[in-house]
Amino acid sequence: GAVVSQHPSWVICKSGTSVKIECRSLDFQATTMFWYRQFPKQSLMLMATSNEGSKATYEQGVEKDKFLINHASLTLSTLTVTSAHPEDSSFYICSARDRDKGKDSPLHFGNGTRLTVT
Amino acid sequence: QKEVEQNSGPLSVPEGAIASLNCTYSDRGSQSFFWYRQYSGKSPELIMFIYSNGDKEDGRFTAQLNKASQYVSLLIRDSQPSDSATYLCAVRGGSNYKLTFGKGTLLTVNP
Numbered sequence: 662g663a664v665v666s667q668h669p670s671w672v673i674c675k676s677g678t679s680v681k682i683e684c685r686s687l688d689f690q691a692t693t694m695f696w697y698r699q700f701p702k703q704s705l706m707l708m709a710t711s712n713e714g715s716k717a718t719y720e721q722g723v724e725k726d727k728f729l730i731n732h733a734s735l736t737l738s739t740l741t742v743t744s745a746h747p748e749d750s751s752f753y754i755c756s757a758r759d760r761d762k763g764k765d766s767p768l769h770f771g772n773g774t775r776l777t778v779t
Numbered sequence: 780q781k782e783v784e785q786n787s788g789p790l791s792v793p794e795g796a797i798a799s800l801n802c803t804y805s806d807r808g809s810q811s812f813f814w815y816r817q818y819s820g821k822s823p824e825l826i827m828f829i830y831s832n833g834d835k836e837d838g839r840f841t842a843q844l845n846k847a848s849q850y851v852s853l854l855i856r857d858s859q860p861s862d863s864a865t866y867l868c869a870v871r872g873g874s875n876y877k878l879t880f881g882k883g884t885l886l887t888v889n890p
Contacts, residue, residue, distance in 0.1 A: 773822040
């Protein structure tokens with residue numbers, strides 16, 4: 662089946678530093694990837710839609726200058742949390758859509774990245 | 780604002796019983812409906828998806844969709860302790876691929 666690899670699975674960083682999270686589709690091509698954030702006991706909240714070769718589309722309330730998204734190829738999207746603060750500590754999850762499947766096909770999720778900012 | 784509502788639970792059922800999970804959604808234009816299972820600290824995994832009104836069965840799982848009532852449910856037959864997890868309902872609109880998730884229902888299956 663379709664596999665989405667997300668790296669790293671966990672990261673601890675100091676306040677003020679930046680962290681990059683990678684999301685790769687291993688056996689399919691993804692023109693569209695999605696980045697979600699999940700706080701404890703909360704649901705997944707969509708942060709942004711990553712489009713290959715163009716700018717990401719951010720959801721209302723998500724700072725595009727703080728959460729930099731790059732989707733430079735059909736198999737890789739990256740999320741960079743810049744100047745991280747403790748309130749950015751969360752579980753970040755990417756998902757990808759197989760461009761060769763129908764529009765109603767399910768998304769494939771990565772295993773998530775647990776970010777802790779100290 | 781598109782909303783997906785679920786009872787947060789916890790829903791507790793004995794092993795072997797039927798677990799019934801419910802979800803309502805606000806956007807009448809929604810076209811695709813998904814159930815994900817999420818274990819604590821893990822990413823969601825797809826259980827089932829349904830697009831048409833009626834029932835869809837896959838093993839011990841049955842998804843039910845009623846678009847007129849804007850209601851989708853998941854039945855788990857012969858519940859097992861390994862089914863204990865949070866079940867997320869997700870809805871996709873017609874014009875894009877974005878999924879809107881509910882807050883999830885915590886299911887506990889007691890041995």
